[in-house]
Amino acid sequence: MADAYTTLWTNDLCRELRKGGFEGERLTVLFGGPHQSLPSFVRAGVRPGDRVYPMRVFRRQLWLLGSMEVGRLLDYETVGDHLAMEDYLRLVHWKPLKTSCVTEVAVGPPGTPLSFDTPVPGGVLAELTYRSRRGERQIKHVVDGELRSAVSVHGVYRLAPESAVVLETLVGGRSVPA
Template sequence: MANSYTVLWTNDLCRELIRGGFTGQRPTVLFGGPHQSRPSFRRAGVVPGDRVFAVRAWQAALHTVCAMEVRQIVDYDQAGVELADEDYPALTHWRPLKSGCISEVVLGSPGTAIRFDAPLPGDCLEQLTFTSRRGERKLKYVEDGRLLRALSLQGIYRLAPSSADILDRHLGRQEPGA
């Protein structure tokens, strides 16, 4: 069974994507690395078939920016050997996502459109749950439907299936024509 994960996009990255005209585009590439600012998808346990939700903590809210299903994860330094020719333009196009120290490239089918204007409702925020080998945990620093700190989102975390459904439904409502 496929899992779902969150990855926190910094406000600086989100501003760069907005300025670059990426709003409304569907990501096909993500980048991971060895540092907390650009965490490793492999180390988090992400495998092909899993879904990754990019999220942004902004103005005491959690924004579900987009989601993408993982097709393949390759080492960044082996991308020239392992990637198909049709995947190279995506590496160049999604260059803003490549900031920092990169060690892996995550390829996927076109994800949901990037949005920055749809915060998750507070009641949904309070329900978000993450799972690990140690068990389940709620999203920390949530009070009265407001996200006070993004600390517990820094990294890549596996969502409980019910929380993945919440984010999926929220993104579905935000898609044009939905």
């Protein structure tokens, strides 16, 4: 059974993507690496078939930016040897997502369009749950429906199945109870 994960993007990256005209384009590539600023999908346990939800924290809200199913996880150094030209061109196109610390690339079929206008409602935020080998945990620092610190969402984290369903509903443009 496929899992779902979140990854946190910085506000600087989101501004660059918006300024570069990427809003509305379907996600096809995600980059990972060894550092906290660009966390590893491989270390988090992401596999082909899993879904990744990029998010951002802005003005004390968690914003859902889109989703992409992972088709392949490839080593960045040899990615050109494994991709068809069309897929390689997608990788080059999404260059703003890449930083100097990239070691891996998640490539998938076109995901949802990149959007900066989908907030996670406060009630959903308070219930959003991650799952690890040690058990389940909810996001910390949620006060009155606001996210006061991004520390517990900074990285690549596996969602509990119920939370994955809620995010999929949100990214699909359907409303969920606040």
